[in-house]
Amino acid sequence: xPLWNNLKHERGPFDVIGDIHGxxxxxxxxxxxLGYARESSEAPFGHPGGRKAVFVGDLxxxxxxxxxxxxxxxxxxxxxTALCVPGNHEVKLLRKLNGKDIRITHGLAQTLSEIxxxxxxxxxxxxxxxxxxxxxxxxxxxxxxxxxxxAHAGLNADL
Numbered sequence: 001x002p003l004w005n006n007l008k009h010e011r012g013p014f015d016v017i018g019d020i021h022g023x024x025x026x027x028x029x030x031x032x033x034l035g036y037a038r039e040s041s042e043a044p045f046g047h048p049g050g051r052k053a054v055f056v057g058d059l060x061x062x063x064x065x066x067x068x069x070x071x072x073x074x075x076x077x078x079x080x081t082a083l084c085v086p087g088n089h090e091v092k093l094l095r096k097l098n099g100k101d102i103r104i105t106h107g108l109a110q111t112l113s114e115i116x117x118x119x120x121x122x123x124x125x126x127x128x129x130x131x132x133x134x135x136x137x138x139x140x141x142x143x144x145x146x147x148x149x150x151a152h153a154g155l156n157a158d159l
Contacts, residue, residue: 005138008084010052016150018056019088021107022063024072036081044075054141057087061107067114067137067141074133086137087152094134097127113135 002008015034020027027070030059036053039094045053052074059069086094093111104112118126140151149155 005141007141007143010143012047012148013051014054014143014148014150015051016054016056018152019057019058020063020069021058021061021089022066022069022110024063024065024068027072029071044079045072046076046079046080053082054143054150055082055084056150057085058089059084060086060093060111061089062110066111067118070130070133077133083141084137085140085151086134088136090134094131097131097134108146 017027017030031045031053034047034053035049035051036047038045047053055073059073060066063069073082073084077084089106089108091101092106092108094111096104096108102108115123115127115130140149140155142149
């Protein structure tokens with residue numbers, strides 16, 4: 001039984017994208033330049049040639065459209081057009097959302113401000129969905145028969 005992060009059967013091609021930090025305008029532009037498109041504004045990005053985006057963390061903090069970035073990546077992951085591993089910023093955000101005492105530094109204030117700006121009747125449900133998504137992310141993936149390993153950082157050299 002393969003481990004949950006063992007995707008050696010996936011051969012790509014892959015587009016590895018990291019450190020978006022809430023810059024959704026730039027992400028949408030990059031995806032367009034890579035050939036990804038949407039059937040409608042509500043549909044997730046997909047690639048007509050079957051390419052798959054692999055997001056390698058730091059989706060949140062600092063930029064002007066943090067929740068839009070999270071929503072776009074979540075849609076793509078749900079649709080199977082992307083995979084995502086967490087960065088240190090997602091790990092810190094999840095810890096904060098789970099009630100841990102976290103220092104609000106390195107852009108986390110912007111993320112929390114966007115969450116606080118959600119309508120009261122939607123905020124709790126959104127936070128629960130976000131926690132579920134962030135908690136579902138695995139530390140790394142192994143692709144292409146073991147020739148490609150993706151992670152945000154901090155893997156042992158033998159991987």
